[in-house]
Amino acid sequence: MGLRDKLNKLKEPFLKGGKYEKYHPLFQAFDTFLYVPDETTKKGAHVRDAVDLKRVMITVVLALMPALLFGIWNSGYQYLSQIQDEVGFWEAFGEGALKVIPMILVSYIVGLAIEFYFALKRGHDVNEGYLVTGILIPMIFPIDTPLWMIGVSVAFSVLIAKEAFGGTGMNLLNPALTARAFAFFAYPTFMSGTDVWVANAGELDAVSGETILGKLALNEEVSYNTYEMFMGVIPGSVAETSTLLIILGALILLFTKVGSWRIMLSGLIGGALVALLFNALPADIGNSLTNFTWYDHLLVGGFAFGIVFMATDPVTATQTTKGKWIYGFLIGLLAILIRVVNPAYPEGMMMAVLFMNVFAPTIDYYVVQANIKRRQKRLESKKLKAA
Amino acid sequence: MATDIKVKRGYDLRLKGETDRELVEAPMPKSFAVKPPDFHSVVPQLKYKKPGVRLEAGDELFVSKYSDKVRFVSPVSGVIKEIVRGERRRVMEIIIEPDGENAYKDFGKLEVSSADAETIKTKIFESGCGAFIKQRPYDIVANPDDEPRDIYISACDTAPLAADPEFVLQDQQEEFKTGIEALAKLTSGKLYLGVRKGTSSFLKDLKNVELIEVSGKHPAGNVGVQIHHTNPINKGERVWVVGPEDVAIIGRLFLTGKFDAKRTIAVAGSDAKERKYFRTIVGAEVTALVGKVDTKKTRIISGDVLTGTKLSAEGYLGYYDNTLTLIPEGDNFRLFGWLPFTYNNIPSMSRTSFSWLFPNKKYEVNTSLNGELRSLVVTGEMEKVMPMDIYPMQLIKACLAGDIDRMQNLGIYEVIPEDFALVDYINTSKVEAQEIIRMGLDIMITEVG
Numbered sequence: 001m002g003l004r005d006k007l008n009k010l011k012e013p014f015l016k017g018g019k020y021e022k023y024h025p026l027f028q029a030f031d032t033f034l035y036v037p038d039e040t041t042k043k044g045a046h047v048r049d050a051v052d053l054k055r056v057m058i059t060v061v062l063a064l065m066p067a068l069l070f071g072i073w074n075s076g077y078q079y080l081s082q083i084q085d086e087v088g089f090w091e092a093f094g095e096g097a098l099k100v101i102p103m104i105l106v107s108y109i110v111g112l113a114i115e116f117y118f119a120l121k122r123g124h125d126v127n128e129g130y131l132v133t134g135i136l137i138p139m140i141f142p143i144d145t146p147l148w149m150i151g152v153s154v155a156f157s158v159l160i161a162k163e164a165f166g167g168t169g170m171n172l173l174n175p176a177l178t179a180r181a182f183a184f185f186a187y188p189t190f191m192s193g194t195d196v197w198v199a200n201a202g203e204l205d206a207v208s209g210e211t212i213l214g215k216l217a218l219n220e221e222v223s224y225n226t227y228e229m230f231m232g233v234i235p236g237s238v239a240e241t242s243t244l245l246i247i248l249g250a251l252i253l254l255f256t257k258v259g260s261w262r263i264m265l266s267g268l269i270g271g272a273l274v275a276l277l278f279n280a281l282p283a284d285i286g287n288s289l290t291n292f293t294w295y296d297h298l299l300v301g302g303f304a305f306g307i308v309f310m311a312t313d314p315v316t317a318t319q320t321t322k323g324k325w326i327y328g329f330l331i332g333l334l335a336i337l338i339r340v341v342n343p344a345y346p347e348g349m350m351m352a353v354l355f356m357n358v359f360a361p362t363i364d365y366y367v368v369q370a371n372i373k374r375r376q377k378r379l380e381s382k383k384l385k386a387a
Numbered sequence: 388m389a390t391d392i393k394v395k396r397g398y399d400l401r402l403k404g405e406t407d408r409e410l411v412e413a414p415m416p417k418s419f420a421v422k423p424p425d426f427h428s429v430v431p432q433l434k435y436k437k438p439g440v441r442l443e444a445g446d447e448l449f450v451s452k453y454s455d456k457v458r459f460v461s462p463v464s465g466v467i468k469e470i471v472r473g474e475r476r477r478v479m480e481i482i483i484e485p486d487g488e489n490a491y492k493d494f495g496k497l498e499v500s501s502a503d504a505e506t507i508k509t510k511i512f513e514s515g516c517g518a519f520i521k522q523r524p525y526d527i528v529a530n531p532d533d534e535p536r537d538i539y540i541s542a543c544d545t546a547p548l549a550a551d552p553e554f555v556l557q558d559q560q561e562e563f564k565t566g567i568e569a570l571a572k573l574t575s576g577k578l579y580l581g582v583r584k585g586t587s588s589f590l591k592d593l594k595n596v597e598l599i600e601v602s603g604k605h606p607a608g609n610v611g612v613q614i615h616h617t618n619p620i621n622k623g624e625r626v627w628v629v630g631p632e633d634v635a636i637i638g639r640l641f642l643t644g645k646f647d648a649k650r651t652i653a654v655a656g657s658d659a660k661e662r663k664y665f666r667t668i669v670g671a672e673v674t675a676l677v678g679k680v681d682t683k684k685t686r687i688i689s690g691d692v693l694t695g696t697k698l699s700a701e702g703y704l705g706y707y708d709n710t711l712t713l714i715p716e717g718d719n720f721r722l723f724g725w726l727p728f729t730y731n732n733i734p735s736m737s738r739t740s741f742s743w744l745f746p747n748k749k750y751e752v753n754t755s756l757n758g759e760l761r762s763l764v765v766t767g768e769m770e771k772v773m774p775m776d777i778y779p780m781q782l783i784k785a786c787l788a789g790d791i792d793r794m795q796n797l798g799i800y801e802v803i804p805e806d807f808a809l810v811d812y813i814n815t816s817k818v819e820a821q822e823i824i825r826m827g828l829d830i831m832i833t834e835v836g
Contacts, residue, residue: 004720032759036724040717040754044821045693045811046686047400047714051737052758053815054725056765059739062727127762169762169816256727256738260767319766319780368781372796379621 007031025119029126056258057128063252063259064135064239064309070232071239072096075143078235079199099199100238103138106147110154111137118163127168129175129315130158136176136309139239140302140350141183142196149187153179173357174316177350184347192346197235211236213301216288217343229299240305243298250308259312262321263328267307270332271298278340289340297336306335306349316357320367327363331356389591389598391584392616396774397604398736398809400547402692403751404657404714406664408554413652413665415487416675419463420480420703421448426459426518427825428527428832431478438467445492445514445646448481456531460515462648462669464490480703483670491645499565499641504572511569511637514646518706519633523614523626525828526803535627537576537618540567542590542631543583543601545608546691546808550653550709552631553588554664559635559649560589566638570629571595581613606774611806615775620800630707652676652704656692656713657751658685671704676711686754688712693808694821717755725758733757736771736813761816769820772809777801779810783820786827791834794827803828 013019014027031037032054041048076095080087111134112126119126137154157179162171184191197211212222212234224234232242240246253259275294283291298304311317311331318327331352339348423431431449442448442461451457463485471480494514499507511517512531520529529535542552556563571578577597582590584602591598599617601607610628620626629637632651639647648669654662654676665676673687674680680687680700688695689705692712696705704711724730727739734750735742742748769779777798785793804821811820 003722032725035720035722036755036757037759038718038720039756039759041756044819045808046688046695046697046712046754047692047752047812048755048757048817049737049813049815050730050733050735050740050742050757051813051815052725052817053761053764054758055727055737055739056815058725059727125759125761127764129762129764167762169764258739258765314766315764317766320778321767321770324767368778368797371776371778371798374776375621375796375798378619382621 004035007034023120025123025125026116029116029119032125054128057131059256059258060132060253060309061135063249064132064139066245066248067239067242067305068100068135068139070242070245071139072100074233074241075099075199075238077233078143078197082198095199099143100138102147103141103145103150103238104135106150107137107154108134110151111158114155114158114163118167122167124167129168133157133175137179140176140180140237140305142191143199143238144196145183145190149183149190150179153183153186156182169315171315172361173354174310174313177310177354177357180350181354184350197237211301211346213289213339213343213346216292217346219288222292226293226296226299229296234300236300237302240302243304246304246308250304253308253312259308260314260317260324260328262324263312263317263331264307266325266328267311267332268298270329270334271303271307271336272332274333274336274340278336287343289343297339301335301339301346302349303332303335306353307332310349310353311356316360318360318363318367320364323360323363323367327356327360330359389600390617392581392599392601392603392607392613393584394601394603394605394607394612394774396771397545397606398772398813399545399604400692400734400752400812401747401749402547402657402714403749404655404659404662404712405548406550406653406655406662408551408664410554410558410651410664410666413667413671414675415485416667416672418468418482418484418672418703419461419465419668419670420482420672421459421462421670422480422703422706423449423459423478425706426451426528428525428829429457429459431459433470433478433481435467436470438469440467441465441486442467442483443490443492444648445494447515449478451528454530454532456512457517457528458513458515459518460492460646462646464488482703491647494640494644494646496644497641499569499572502569502572507569507572507641510640514640516633516637516640516646519629519636521628523611523620523628523803524800525832526805527832529625529627533625535574535576536620536624537614538570538574538578538627538629539581539610539614540570540579540629540631540634541581541601541608541610541613543581543608544691544709545601545605546693546710547605548653548655548710548712549608549691550651550655550664552709553583553586553590555632555651555653555709556590556635557588559632559638562635562638562642563631564593564638565641566629566634566636567593568595569637569641570627570634574627579613579617581608581610603774606772606806606809609806611802612774615777615801619798622795622800624800630709632709633707650704651709653710654713655710656688658713658715659711667704669704669706673698673702673704673711674700677713680713682716684716685713686716688714692752693812694805715751715753717753717757719753719755721755737768737815756817758815758817760818763814763816763818765815768813768815769810772813773806775801775806779807779820782827783807783810783818783823786823786830789827789830791830794831795835799824799827799831 076092161178334352430452465485807820
């Protein structure tokens with residue numbers, strides 16, 4: 001008896017009229033993880049494209065892998081390099097894994113439990129959206145965030161930002177960033193400052209664990225050059241530091257066309273333009289943030305991560321093609337603006353994306369309105385001709 | 388001057404099982420059926436409520452409850468064998484057993500060039516040919532009391548494996564020309580004829596028509612696309628649409644005085660054994676064309692794979708269909724089938740499969756949904772197969788919400804379900820776009836009319 005036969009047998013009580021009919025979405029979620037189901041078309045087109053939501057979501061998870069693996073290594077390295085002279089690759093990776101993997105587990109367990117609960121309550125299948133959110137959340141938290149705090153943030157974001165709006169596809173705000181914003185405002189001491197970006201920083205003497213933006217805000221010297229910032233061996237949230245590997249992820253998203261190139265490109269242009277404007281200010285007027293070279297701005301503070309993985313979330317971004325250009329551009333622009341003008345918020349990227357999430361429907365409204373106006377104009381000119 | 392339409396935002400689904408360009412006479416089917424559900428929104432008022440009545444081809448079967456001018460007639464001479472009813476006694480099929488005499492009711496010949504519009508219209512509707520005229524908006528049988536703004540005929544079908552209208556019409560040229568001449572008189576506007584760009588057939592030399600030359604990807608051949616790019620439908624306007632072979636049937640009516648509903652069917656699809664063009668009659672039983680088919684393994688589709696109707700093994704051709712497609716059922720599980728870049732033998736417009744690297748490869752497809760229904764997440768994909776100035780996802784959402792103003796604003800009058808067939812096919816969330824648009828149109832029919 002093959003695996004499929006066994007599953008079919010197991011499935012029986014979950015089918016209509018079965019003992020556990022109520023829990024069908026639960027069983028189905030596991031079953032479809034193994035097999036694309038045998039469902040055939042009942043109405044509409046008789047044949048369908050090979051793509052499905054699971055495939056799209058897994059592609060995003062794959063695109064996140066390079067940055068995540070690097071993040072695990074970097075988390076270990078940042079800590080170990082403070083206490084010993086030589087750090088082996090596997091040593092650092094293992095150290096990081098011990099910290100990061102529990103974070104991922106907590107995020108998935110809490111988030112999926114809530115998703116399953118709502119799927120059962122509402123009687124629909126479990127959507128795959130959380131596969132991505134669940135891995136994004138630990139990637140954008142500081143390494144030393146207590147696990148319970150991640151759990152609470154995940155619960156807040158899934159309940160308030162997602163399910164309260166009607167579940168997958170209906171949410172206004174990016175769930176991963178909502179989780180982070182929640183933690184940022186609820187537990188500020190764990191989310192900013194000098195002690196959170198390197199593991200166990202509190203126990204270390206003379207740790208240099210401040211992020212680059214944090215240092216700039218304090219007008220301190222930044223000890224990293226552009227190359228180091230690009231490679232990402234710097235303190236920061238778990239997996240947002242390596243621009244190189246984020247670009248690799250971006251290439252996966254662009255090649256598969258899962259991520260919108262329009263949002264990525266316009267975001268980059270928006271950020272670069274504003275940073276260039278600040279750079280153009282006379283050096284003595286500005287602070288160290290305005291004088292921070294424009295391309296360096298694009299390498300730090302999660303800018304690349306935000307543009308590639310957060311801004312392109314199709315549910316919370318604009319839906320129209322024109323809207324995507326505007327949306328991406330404004331995210332880039334706002335991210336740099338916030339971090340430079342208000343140095344208390346080095347989290348400019350997070351704020352910018354969430355802010356534009358709120359505005360995305362408005363942008364779409366005006367884009368679609370133009371289409372409606374064209375149609376009404378056509379009708380009126382017809383009427384005029386007739387009269 | 389011909390108008391050129393080139394469609395870039397579309398998708399050609401290339402399938403195995405093309406029809407050979409060979410026309411054969413199909414054996415006489417055991418029975419025929421006229422299926423009232425083929426005529427959307429028509430509530431049939433039966434003339435004969437019991438089987439056993441002897442009819443000639445052209446004898447009335449039923450009229451529309453709301454207009455007795457819209458008549459539906461028997462395509463063959465024979466005896467009513469059965470009236471099949473569905474839920475709530477809705478009439479599903481009127482089955483007629485042919486008597487082999489080929490007796491036709493005589494409607495009288497008519498010289499089209501000297502006849503006036505009213506005479507022509509009356510004749511078309513009284514003979515049952517009115518059923519072949521469809522109205523836009525809403526994709527319903529035309530109302531004889533209207534005068535259409537324009538009439539559109541598309542003699543170019545870009546749907547996968549669809550019958551080629553040029554091949555279908557090659558031996559019905561006279562009838563087609565007469566049909567065109569008659570239809571042109573029914574409108575003070577224009578009669579548009581869509582043809583394949585670069586065609587050398589007789590179609591491009593016709594008089595009385597405004598030629599549209601189409602090229603590019605599917606849905607270039609859809610009438611909706613052609614209307615949108617020549618003279619889009621505004622609120623309150625009515626446009627009539629007639630299928631190419633149906634024009635020939637109308638032409639034959641004037642030439643012979645008979646309702647002679649010949650139908651040329653392209654049998655296609657990877658599961659079809661004999662892939663040829665068959666000449667039969669509207670409403671024929673499909674076993675005459677494809678023999679015995681195991682419908683557990685094979686799906687019989689009257690029409691093309693994107694817009695057709697599923698038939699039973701002994702089902703009947705749809706009233707308007709020129710294609711009969713047979714493809715394998717897809718009720719099989721695929722282990723880890725959701726992994727990107729696996730199962731590249733299933734065509735995909737998405738780049739999460741390698742199949743896009745082989746744009747000219749032909750695929751054998753089955754009826755698997757290839758996933759499950761999900762919330763609408765991915766944006767921008769529907770626009771890629773919508774070659775009109777219309778926001779497909781927004782329109783779908785307006786239909787789901789039943790928001791009449793918004794549907795109107797977003798262009799519901801310009802579309803019919805078939806224009807969303809590719810959206811059905813490509814969308815990641817497996818949303819039934821055609822069904823939703825039909826629902827939206829039905830709301831408009833009841834609320835606006």
